[in-house]
Amino acid sequence: MDILYLLIPLSVILVFLILGGLWWAVHRGQFEDLEVQGQRVLKDD
Amino acid sequence: MQAPSDLSLAAPSRDAAVLDDPQQWGAFGKPVADSQDLWESNLVIEGMHCAACAITVEDALRQVPGVVSAEVSASSHRARVRWSTSRVKPSDWLQALRAVGYGAVPANDALARERRLQESRRALWRWLVAGLCMMQVMMYAYPAYIAAPGDLSAEMERLLRWASWVLTLPVILFSCGPFFRAAWRDIVHRQVSMDLPVALGMLITFVVSTAGTFDPQGAFGREVYFDSLTMFVFFLLSGRWLEQRLRDRTAGALEALLNRLPDSVQRLRADGTVERVAVSRLAVGDLVQVVAGETFPADGQIVQGHTQVDEALLSGEALPLGRGPESQVLAGSHNLTAMVQVRVERTGADTRFAQIAALMESAALSRPNVARLADRIARPFVIAVLLAALAAALYGWQRDPAHALMVAVAVLVVTCPCALSLATPAAMLAAAGQLARRGVMVRSLSSLEALAEVDTVIFDKTGTLTRDAMGLGTITTRQGVTAEEALAMASALARHSLHPVSRALTQAARARGLSDSWLASEVSEQAGQGLTAMLAPGGGGAGRRAFRLGSAAFCGHAQGRDAAVQTCLADEQGWLASFELTEELRADALAVIRDLQSRGIAVQMLSGDSPAATQAVAARLGIEAARGACSPDDKLALLRAAQQSGRRVAVVGDGLNDGPALAGAHVSFALGHAVPLAQARADFVVLGDSLRMVALSLALAGRTMRVVRQNLAWAAGYNALCVPLAVLGWLPAWLAGLGMATSSLLVVLNALRLASTRTSRLAAGPSDAALTLE
Numbered sequence: 001m002d003i004l005y006l007l008i009p010l011s012v013i014l015v016f017l018i019l020g021g022l023w024w025a026v027h028r029g030q031f032e033d034l035e036v037q038g039q040r041v042l043k044d045d
Numbered sequence: 046m047q048a049p050s051d052l053s054l055a056a057p058s059r060d061a062a063v064l065d066d067p068q069q070w071g072a073f074g075k076p077v078a079d080s081q082d083l084w085e086s087n088l089v090i091e092g093m094h095c096a097a098c099a100i101t102v103e104d105a106l107r108q109v110p111g112v113v114s115a116e117v118s119a120s121s122h123r124a125r126v127r128w129s130t131s132r133v134k135p136s137d138w139l140q141a142l143r144a145v146g147y148g149a150v151p152a153n154d155a156l157a158r159e160r161r162l163q164e165s166r167r168a169l170w171r172w173l174v175a176g177l178c179m180m181q182v183m184m185y186a187y188p189a190y191i192a193a194p195g196d197l198s199a200e201m202e203r204l205l206r207w208a209s210w211v212l213t214l215p216v217i218l219f220s221c222g223p224f225f226r227a228a229w230r231d232i233v234h235r236q237v238s239m240d241l242p243v244a245l246g247m248l249i250t251f252v253v254s255t256a257g258t259f260d261p262q263g264a265f266g267r268e269v270y271f272d273s274l275t276m277f278v279f280f281l282l283s284g285r286w287l288e289q290r291l292r293d294r295t296a297g298a299l300e301a302l303l304n305r306l307p308d309s310v311q312r313l314r315a316d317g318t319v320e321r322v323a324v325s326r327l328a329v330g331d332l333v334q335v336v337a338g339e340t341f342p343a344d345g346q347i348v349q350g351h352t353q354v355d356e357a358l359l360s361g362e363a364l365p366l367g368r369g370p371e372s373q374v375l376a377g378s379h380n381l382t383a384m385v386q387v388r389v390e391r392t393g394a395d396t397r398f399a400q401i402a403a404l405m406e407s408a409a410l411s412r413p414n415v416a417r418l419a420d421r422i423a424r425p426f427v428i429a430v431l432l433a434a435l436a437a438a439l440y441g442w443q444r445d446p447a448h449a450l451m452v453a454v455a456v457l458v459v460t461c462p463c464a465l466s467l468a469t470p471a472a473m474l475a476a477a478g479q480l481a482r483r484g485v486m487v488r489s490l491s492s493l494e495a496l497a498e499v500d501t502v503i504f505d506k507t508g509t510l511t512r513d514a515m516g517l518g519t520i521t522t523r524q525g526v527t528a529e530e531a532l533a534m535a536s537a538l539a540r541h542s543l544h545p546v547s548r549a550l551t552q553a554a555r556a557r558g559l560s561d562s563w564l565a566s567e568v569s570e571q572a573g574q575g576l577t578a579m580l581a582p583g584g585g586g587a588g589r590r591a592f593r594l595g596s597a598a599f600c601g602h603a604q605g606r607d608a609a610v611q612t613c614l615a616d617e618q619g620w621l622a623s624f625e626l627t628e629e630l631r632a633d634a635l636a637v638i639r640d641l642q643s644r645g646i647a648v649q650m651l652s653g654d655s656p657a658a659t660q661a662v663a664a665r666l667g668i669e670a671a672r673g674a675c676s677p678d679d680k681l682a683l684l685r686a687a688q689q690s691g692r693r694v695a696v697v698g699d700g701l702n703d704g705p706a707l708a709g710a711h712v713s714f715a716l717g718h719a720v721p722l723a724q725a726r727a728d729f730v731v732l733g734d735s736l737r738m739v740a741l742s743l744a745l746a747g748r749t750m751r752v753v754r755q756n757l758a759w760a761a762g763y764n765a766l767c768v769p770l771a772v773l774g775w776l777p778a779w780l781a782g783l784g785m786a787t788s789s790l791l792v793v794l795n796a797l798r799l800a801s802t803r804t805s806r807l808a809a810g811p812s813d814a815a816l817t818l819e
Binding site (some may be wrong): 004005008009011012015018019022023026027029032033045 | 083162165173174178201204205212275726
């Protein structure tokens with residue numbers, strides 16, 4: 001069970017890493033304009 | 046993690062000084078008509094969370110010397126300020142807003158869009174942080190809930206608590222930012238609003254839990270509530286986030302319309318080359334090129350090319366319309382299929398688009414009476430909640446301070462005055478948006494309230510129950526005057542009026558190539574009666590004479606053949622000619638009247654035409670109460686009589702010739718394309734050409750008021766039930782947070798039912814399923 005003393009702090013760090021990824025996604029505008037991006041693939045040019 | 050500084054609140058006054066330049070004012074406002082130095086400007090207010098904020102902003106603006114009036118809409122976050130150019134500068138009132146803690150940007154401005162994007166990104170980011178941290182904190186809390194005594198070592202429990210504390214930090218420091226900022230602003234300005242109890246609840250929970258983590262032997266005991274805290278922050282943010290999305294959708298029609306014009310456009314130079322210019326620099330007479338998929342930047346006439354256009358938001362016409370050379374296109378409509386070249390005829394504020402946008406803005410800003418009542422209740426309600434929480438905390442303090450505090454937290458978090466103040470505007474905006482999509486503009490939201498109570502509808506005949514376009518029948522003339530001559534004179538007069546009869550005359554004259562043989566001057570129109578003017582022959586010859594065109598009585602002529610509509614022309618020597626006009630009933634008139642009658646609404650018809658012509662139409666439509674030969678004053682008198690006998694009356698007319706009656710009615714509708722919107726003084730303006738929209742609006746108004754009542758009842762019932770439960774300590778904090786968020790959401794969702802096409806068709810009932818648009 002001692003491994004938990006390592007895993008729990010690691011999970012905290014992991015949460016911050018995921019948050020970092022989400023920050024990037026939100027501020028790059030990945031969540032805006034969801035419909036248009038889906039339709040873009042159907043356009044010819 | 047440190048909260049990034051809020052750009053919108055800390056915005057430097059860089060742009061404020063720019064706005065003092067009079068050249069900038071036109072971008073977000075317009076001068077007030079009939080006044081020396083008043084301007085009306087539109088703003089988007091930032092940092093507003095609820096109805097109480099709207100009042101604060103309003104008060105702050107009004108206290109600036111030189112600001113005449115200020116109206117703020119809590120649901121659309123828009124403000125309209127009237128101010129005197131000689132006594133105050135825009136930067137002064139922007140400064141006043143900043144002093145009470147709100148940011149403002151001029152509406153109709155690219156800056157506003159940019160800011161709004163930033164704000165929505167930040168909101169999403171806050172929500173994600175709260176959600177992810179909540180999930181992980183739940184995991185850390187789980188062992189403590191399921192472990193049998195002794196299973197969990199003391200060190201392990203402490204480690205889990207520390208981990209929870211670390212992950213709660215970003216939630217409390219960053220995700221809760223808006224709540225704390227708003228609460229702090231309220232304290233500084235000695236006000237109370239929605240955010241104060243919530244922020245207090247969060248702060249208390251965090252302090253108690255932190256004490257439990259680091260000082261388990263302390264006064265607050267060893268219990269921690271990180272899971273409850275992160276959960277209710279997440280619920281609250283989810284509620285707000287969804288609410289904001291829904292509101293954007295509700296006001297979507299409005300926003301879509303306001304932001305519809307493109308920023309730039311391709312203008313053709315004289316040599317045929319193309320340049321890109323800002324739409325604001327377009328001038329009348331310019332030739333522009335609009336490719337498929339673009340929006341027309343101005344009203345104009347197609348010079349070259351055939352295409353299909355989508356005018357759904359401008360006229361309610363859902364199908365694409367074909368347009369070729371010489372046909373008109375409207376600013377704000379979409380070019381669907383092919384590139385066309387357009388000669389600009391009207392730009393900026395003169396376009397029909399701009400007039401509609403102005404109408405919609407005024408509707409979104411008006412606050413219905415029911416909502417005013419709710420706003421007044423919200424403030425004392427919050428104070429009562431704070432006192433109840435304090436009482437609950439004091440009561441349990443002796444036995445267990447930590448538990449007493451958490452009971453107080455539940456009280457603070459569970460209350461939902463927002464549901465109370467959201468109830469009405471949310472429903473009414475949804476209804477107005479729905480109507481706007483169908484081509485009905487609502488001038489103020491209170492008129493929806495009035496429309497729901499209407500039990501009598503008075504229709505004007507010509508151009509309302511009958512088709513807009515009339516045909517010209519036989520022309521009878523005085524000895525020595527030919528029919529052609531009479532028509533040429535009549536059309537010279539008629540060109541100055543928008544009455545359907547006048548339009549029919551003008552059109553008939555143009556069809557026979559007679560248009561320009563006479564010149565009219567000193568034209569004046571007596572609404573509902575006729576026109577007078579001086580006419581001179583077009584070639585400049587002598588013979589300037591006074592003419593009248595209008596009803597038989599107006600021209601001093603005895604009624605002719607009774608059953609037909611006719612209009613007369615007279616000069617100084619008396620009657621000169623009679624024009625018989627043929628009119629067709631609108632295709633949907635009968636269905637609409639039947640539908641209204643089947644719903645128990647009395648239908649009446651008043652007309653300025655001869656009694657016989659009026660009766661003939663009334664008989665075909667099944668209207669019993671019909672009166673012909675009414676002057677506008679007669680119409681008004683009959684309207685007043687109906688109102689005095691306790692009836693709630695709606696008047697449907699063409700918006701121009703029925704002015705007094707429309708103004709006197711409880712609710713008024715103006716119908717028909719041809720009327721310039723700025724002149725139509727009606728509560729509802731039907732942009733398309735469809736009478737069924739009147740029946741639809743009536744049905745929707747009734748439904749809206751039902752939803753408003755449901756919302757108010759729900760908000761009142763929820764608070765009445767949950768606050769006592771929380772005071773008694775039977776509601777854990779996380780459940781309180783969930784209840785509060787759900788309560789707000791339910792209100793908005795219930796309102797949103799009005800915006801969905803499917804339900805409005807169902808709601809209209811089987812009888813007018815045929816009336817709703819497909």
